[in-house]
Amino acid sequence: MEINHSKLTKDPVLGNGIAATKDLDAGEVVICINEPFVTVVEKDALERVCSYCMLEHETSSLKRCTRCKVVRYCSAECQKLDWKLIHKNECSLLTKLPHTPPTSFRALYQLLLRYPEFGTELDPRSANLEHHVHDFKKDEKRWGETMLQAKAVTEYSKSPSTKTEKVATLLCIMRINGFRAALPDDTPIGLCYEPTLALANHSCMPNGFIMFDGRCVSIIALNPIKKDDNIFITYVDPTQSRDTRRAELRNRYFFDCNCEKCMDDENPYEIFRKTRVVSSPELDDFVDHKVLGTNAGSRIATIQRLGQESQSLSLVITKVYGVLQQSRSAASQTERLSLLKQALSDLSVLKANQLFALPPYPIIMDELYIAYVDNGHLQSALLLLLFISLNCDPYSWPQPHHPFRVTHLFTISRLLKYAASLEPATLAQNLSCVPKGILEGIDFIDATHAVLILVNEFAPKSHGRDTTFARQVQEEIREVEEVQRLRGRTGEILRRWQSGRDSGKEGILIAKRIFDGLKTLAGFAFTVIEIQTL
Numbered sequence: 001m002e003i004n005h006s007k008l009t010k011d012p013v014l015g016n017g018i019a020a021t022k023d024l025d026a027g028e029v030v031i032c033i034n035e036p037f038v039t040v041v042e043k044d045a046l047e048r049v050c051s052y053c054m055l056e057h058e059t060s061s062l063k064r065c066t067r068c069k070v071v072r073y074c075s076a077e078c079q080k081l082d083w084k085l086i087h088k089n090e091c092s093l094l095t096k097l098p099h100t101p102p103t104s105f106r107a108l109y110q111l112l113l114r115y116p117e118f119g120t121e122l123d124p125r126s127a128n129l130e131h132h133v134h135d136f137k138k139d140e141k142r143w144g145e146t147m148l149q150a151k152a153v154t155e156y157s158k159s160p161s162t163k164t165e166k167v168a169t170l171l172c173i174m175r176i177n178g179f180r181a182a183l184p185d186d187t188p189i190g191l192c193y194e195p196t197l198a199l200a201n202h203s204c205m206p207n208g209f210i211m212f213d214g215r216c217v218s219i220i221a222l223n224p225i226k227k228d229d230n231i232f233i234t235y236v237d238p239t240q241s242r243d244t245r246r247a248e249l250r251n252r253y254f255f256d257c258n259c260e261k262c263m264d265d266e267n268p269y270e271i272f273r274k275t276r277v278v279s280s281p282e283l284d285d286f287v288d289h290k291v292l293g294t295n296a297g298s299r300i301a302t303i304q305r306l307g308q309e310s311q312s313l314s315l316v317i318t319k320v321y322g323v324l325q326q327s328r329s330a331a332s333q334t335e336r337l338s339l340l341k342q343a344l345s346d347l348s349v350l351k352a353n354q355l356f357a358l359p360p361y362p363i364i365m366d367e368l369y370i371a372y373v374d375n376g377h378l379q380s381a382l383l384l385l386l387f388i389s390l391n392c393d394p395y396s397w398p399q400p401h402h403p404f405r406v407t408h409l410f411t412i413s414r415l416l417k418y419a420a421s422l423e424p425a426t427l428a429q430n431l432s433c434v435p436k437g438i439l440e441g442i443d444f445i446d447a448t449h450a451v452l453i454l455v456n457e458f459a460p461k462s463h464g465r466d467t468t469f470a471r472q473v474q475e476e477i478r479e480v481e482e483v484q485r486l487r488g489r490t491g492e493i494l495r496r497w498q499s500g501r502d503s504g505k506e507g508i509l510i511a512k513r514i515f516d517g518l519k520t521l522a523g524f525a526f527t528v529i530e531i532q533t534l
């Protein structure tokens with residue numbers, strides 16, 4: 001269902017933008033577009049993502065287009081719809097080319113196909129968007145590459161060569177206004193260009209976020225938004241340091257951000273204290289909002305003290321960003337791990353003061369957790385992700401329905417479910433750093449159930465109601481409830497704890513016991529980092 005609670009606004013600094021046409025609650029859909037202007041699945045995702053519905057499937061279940069052998073579909077219906085929409089025009093080009101062209105090339109080509117009479121005028125929605133051509137031109141190398149790509153696309157689309165400069169402008173429009181298309185867990189899968197959503201301007205303290213559900217793309221309210229308030233999303237990872245955010249915004253979007261967070265260089269603990277957060281009693285049993293607030297206060301004081309004591313912290317942080325960058329292009333997994341560990345050890349002053357949400361600490365922890373997942377060390381990944389969810393996420397993303405927090409919790413539930421499926425001896429072997437008695441004290445099925453209940457509570461606000469993600473969560477809950485029914489009373493008690501119905505003190509006690517077990521596990525995260533090799 002298409003939804004649009006936004007209107008066009010204009011601002012001397014921001015240019016065009018959008019504002020709310022009514023008061024919106026946190027988690028409410030601001031805009032939902034079912035049929036974005038252009039969507040392209042990127043090369044690395046073509047084997048597992050349907051090129052029409054943009055959903056992930058088992059690789060073996062996708063059927064390749066027999067002509068171009070590039071795009072794949074999950075059903076004959078998706079293939080038919082995509083053929084009608086765009087592929088009938090793109091297929092012959094893909095057939096001719098020796099390799100699958102870059103995503104931006106395909107997106108630009110598809111965009112041109114949308115203008116059969118190209119050379120007259122672009123549609124007003126695209127024509128009015130910021131393109132920064134003059135800024136691209138200032139960088140000779142960048143403009144040269146832009147013109148080269150524009151020339152190739154002009155040729156392939158059989159547009160007259162006199163239109164090349166106009167095609168280059170279109171490429172700039174896409175670069176400035178395109179979004180990274182992603183799965184519900186934020187895994188990138190391609191590119192999306194949709195002029196209505198592109199009007200949303202940037203803030204490092206956004207009040208909205210972009211969410212994809214297959215082909216549907218929405219902006220969802222992160223905070224309550226008042227009628228006529230501007231809608232802001234973030235173009236960059238707002239948990240990075242101010243310098244890193246600024247450099248990225250200048251380089252990719254040609255502006256300096258003057259949001260409150262940038263102007264005062266506020267840290268995540270300060271932002272947490274400013275953000276109106278609606279927690280829930282169940283979430284508080286896992287990570288207590290009041291305790292987070294108290295801790296934020298003392299962390300702010302610590303940061304001030306450290307700042308007065310030494311000027312070197314910012315130098316260390318700059319150095320660590322360099323190490324992080326190196327780890328991303330490491331020649332081997334071992335080198336990647338060793339660089340990430342070096343980055344953490346360089347930041348030992350943050351660890352000593354429990355400043356785990358201060359950038360770039362959360363980014364390093366996240367990359368370590370991903371490195372463990374990539375290399376199949378799922379129990380080690382579980383411990384790290386538990387640590388991140390307790391110590392970094394609530395400050396990096398204060399709103400409990402922030403999609404990153406919810407997807408992290410969902411991943412925890414899946415890792416717990418996997419741990420529950422292992423023989424106790426295997427689990428103990430894989431987590432040799434955790435004393436056996438502690439592992440034996442954790443019921444991994446109860447823990448899966450309790451965490452899924454938290455996910456289910458916030459998923460409608462993070463990913464939307466009746467979405468692929470919400471259905472997936474429901475399915476997981478049904479599955480664990482079925483198992484629980486065969487095991488005794490705990491499942492029923494947790495179900496009552498979930499719905500807020502009186503489960504007596506018993507429900508709260510059981511939930512707290514489960515979460516205490518998970519917190520104890522999280523306490524071994526640094527031991528895992530010390531001993532886990534790749």
Ligand SMILES: C[S@@+](CC[C@H](N)C(=O)[O-])C[C@H]1O[C@@H](n2cnc3c(N)ncnc32)[C@H](O)[C@@H]1O
Nearest residue numbers: 014015016129130176177198199201202253255
């Ligand atoms: C995706 S477009 C957003 C729509 C744009 N304002 C327009 O008029 O077409 C991104 C561009 O908007 C401007 N912009 C977005 N957020 C901004 C901000 N916080 N401060 C200044 N300019 C901003 C920059 O020119 C940026 O390259």
